[in-house]
Amino acid sequence: MRIVVNNIAASQTGALTILKSFYDYVDCYEKEHEWIFLLGAPYLEEKEHIKVEVLEKVKRNWLNRLTFDLWNGKNYIKKWNPDVVFSLQNTITFGYKGRQIVYVHQPLGFQKVKKFSFLKKKEREYAVYQYLIGSLINASIKRADKTIVQTKWMRDAILDKTGMDHEKIVNILPDIEDKYCPKEEEEEAFDNHLFFFPSGDILYKNHETVVKACQILNKKGYKDFQVLFTLKDLKSVTDISYDSGHGNIVCAGKLMPEELFSFYRKGTLIFPSYIETLGLPLIEGKMAGSMILASHCPFCLEILEGYENVKYFEPFDQETLAAYMEDIMTGRLKRKKSKAENRGKDKSSWFYVVKELM
Incomplete structure (x- = not known):
């Protein structure tokens, strides 16, 4: 078979990760087919069965x-x-009459938590994705022969919004790299005064709720705790000025995977995001047996279903988040010892994706 893979738009971390993961799979396991990748920049290497077409002008604007x-x-x-x-x-x-399958991983147009505004500067880009690009995604789903998504909540949200036939929307949970996940014999002492949230500077990641929770704890006299963000500074995510004088919030910048898994093992993962397709830190935290404080949103409930070491809070409820953080620090809420989850599969998730293409 000859398959054209269209990913001209890919340029940021998440989209490039998906692209390179798929490329690596077909490079190793799908050599009997001819693959033509359409890209906006030369991210991939050509192989005997893989051709790479770079369309820089298309990507330009x-x-x-x-x-x-x-x-x-x-x-x-x-x-x-x-x-x-x-x-x-x-x-x-659009307009191409041949068979088309679309991989949808943009959740903004399907979530119901937040209506972004074109009038607010910080929300304008998100409003474009929610309403304008969201309309193109809806139209694409209705015209595609099949749509592949990563989670059940996305599948249900798409079915609810588009009214498509169930068999045309397929849910395939992606592979998660687990080489840094602790082995059962490995264990780090739990620090009940250490909290962290690995995330980029995106508005709906909702760092502001965590900052407000820290302010509440400071007012109650708590000084000896640390919340680590993987940001360069707070200015990129909130207008709130925060300086407790005790170094309670630390912006550490990007961390290496092995550093992240060390925090998963010894600290508490806070996940206040209210919009996600998947929520990768939730899966990684669950794999590592972390204590998790997560927003009460469909993707969190799905990924953490049946997990013992989790407490939920409404995404804009800083009081409840602060109360859970206090309970952890005082020992009223303890992390239960649990085996690190092994998500190993016999086959890559891309095997099932390619199966849908055939």
Whole structure:
């Protein structure tokens, strides 16, 4: 078979991770097929069974990208005469009459927690994704031969919004690298005054609720605790000025995977995000047996179903979050000893994705 993989949009960490993970899989295990990757930059290496086409002009700006997706792209893809087109960028190529399958991992248009505003500068980009790009994603799902998502909540949300047939929306949980996950014999002492939240500077990650919870704890006299963010500074995520004078919040910047798993083992993961497709730290924390304080949102409930070391709070309820942090620090809430979860599979999740393409 000849498969065109369209991911011209990929440029940021999450999208590139998905792209490279899929590329690595087909490079190793799908050599009997011909793969043509359409990219915006030369991220991948060509192989005997893999061709890489870089369309820099298409990637250059939104107008070029929309022009390609809505009008010109169909003719470009048609010349390759593919058996199927697989889009890793949430949208199909409109007007192309051949078989198309779309991988949807953009949740903004399907969540109901937050309505972003075009009038607020910090929310404008999110509003574009929620309403404008969200409309293109909806239209793509309705026209695609099949849609693949990562979680059940996304599948249910798409079915609810689009009214599509159930068999056209497939849920395949992605692979999670576990080489840094502790072995059963490895154990680090639990520090009940250490909390952390690994996340980029994205508005809906909701760092502000954690900052407000820290302020509450400071007012109650708590000084000897630390919350670690993987940010450069707080200014990128909140307008709140915070300086307790005790170093309670530390912006450590990006951490290496082995450092992250060390924190999962010895500290408490706070996960206040109210919009996620998957929530990777939840899976990693669960694998490591972490104590977790998570937002009461569908993706958290799905990923952490049946997990003992978790307490939930409403995403904008800093009082409840502060109360749980206090309970952990005072020992009223203890981490239960649990085996690190092994998510090993006989086959990669990409095996099941490729199966849908055939």
